[in-house]
Amino acid sequence: GNSVTQMEGPVTLSEEAFLTINCTYTATGYPSLFWYVQYPGEGLQLLLKATKADDKGSNKGFEATYRKETTSFHLEKGSVQVSDSAVYFCALNPLTFGKGTMLLVSP
Amino acid sequence: DAMVIQNPRYQVTQFGKPVTLSCSQTLNHNVMYWYQQKSSQAPKLLFHYYDKDFNNEADTPDNFQSRRPNTSFCFLDIRSPGLGDAAMYLCATSRGDWRAEFRETQYFGPGTRLLVL
Numbered sequence: 001g002n003s004v005t006q007m008e009g010p011v012t013l014s015e016e017a018f019l020t021i022n023c024t025y026t027a028t029g030y031p032s033l034f035w036y037v038q039y040p041g042e043g044l045q046l047l048l049k050a051t052k053a054d055d056k057g058s059n060k061g062f063e064a065t066y067r068k069e070t071t072s073f074h075l076e077k078g079s080v081q082v083s084d085s086a087v088y089f090c091a092l093n094p095l096t097f098g099k100g101t102m103l104l105v106s107p
Numbered sequence: 108d109a110m111v112i113q114n115p116r117y118q119v120t121q122f123g124k125p126v127t128l129s130c131s132q133t134l135n136h137n138v139m140y141w142y143q144q145k146s147s148q149a150p151k152l153l154f155h156y157y158d159k160d161f162n163n164e165a166d167t168p169d170n171f172q173s174r175r176p177n178t179s180f181c182f183l184d185i186r187s188p189g190l191g192d193a194a195m196y197l198c199a200t201s202r203g204d205w206r207a208e209f210r211e212t213q214y215f216g217p218g219t220r221l222l223v224l
Contacts, residue, residue, distance in 0.1 A: 034212070043113075043197050043215035044150065089149060097149040 002027045006090050006098035013080055013105050021075040021101045023064075023090035031093040033057075033066055033073040038087045038100070047075075047088070080105045110134070111216035113198050119222045120188050128183040128219045130198030138203035139181040140213065141173060144195040156181060157203055185221075193223045 007022040025033065032051045036044040048057030053068035062077045073090060085105045090098040111132045120126040130139065137158050142150035154163045156175045170192070172184040185192055199213040 036215075043111075043217045044199075044213075045215065046212050049212060095152055099149045100147070 002031070002092050002096045004090050004092050004096055004098035006088075006101050009087075009100075009102040011101060011103050013103070015082055015105055015107050016079045017105075019075070019077040019080045019084075019103065021088055021090075021103070023073045023075065023098060025071050025073065025090075025092050027071075027092055027096075030068075033064070034091040035062070035064055035073070035075050036089045036091060036097075038089065040086075044089065082107055111198060111200055111214050113196075113216035113219050115219060116217060117220050117222070119224060120185075121224050122190065123187045126185050126188055126221070128185075128196050128198075128221070130181045130183070130216055131179050132198075132200045132214075132216075133179070134200055134202075134214060135178065136200035136202050136214070137178065138201045138211075139175060140199040140201075141171075141181070141183050142197040142199065143192075144197055144218070146194075150197055153183070188221070188223045190223050193221055195220050 003026045005024050034049045035047040037047045038044045047062055048059040048064055050057040050066035053066055056063060056065045064073050064075045066073055082105045085103055087100045087102050089100045113130050140155040141153045143153055144150040152164050153167045153171055154173050170186050174182045195218045197218045198216040201211045201213045
């Protein structure tokens, strides 16, 4: 069956540091890939998505590229802010979520 | 603004006392989902409606039921809540197309946190 594996957190960074959260997947066919963000006490919000190989999703300074050859969809941001502190979920064809990675950014 | 609304945001119930959580949407999406999310875990899909068609996940306990009386509303009924059912319950919607099943983005409500005493 389908599955998503994310790096375990928490990821602790200082403001303006570079962020990478790894995500790899197992699936049949050509799934769509998503990153969702969940702020404390709230529901999930779509951060970005990619629907086919080599697509790059981007939003709010975050980027992720759909790599079919490595079955990966790593999330990156060049300079994180304190307000980026949240839990990030990688998801496959929206029904399969990774376990989430908590990001903590300190001033 | 078009949105997904969940009420209440917090629900307290007693062990074994039936409880209903509600979800409404103004997006006119044909697919609605219910997820259970326990602390520090990924959301777990309980079931979804594709139009009027109900799709139950294989490992969803019988204690959990759902109703969708119309496109806009969907309810989660927990017939006899146990302590293990305390969690955040998330409702989501998407625009589903049988030709591109589930490729569409899901839009989530803020969730209802259920506490079982």
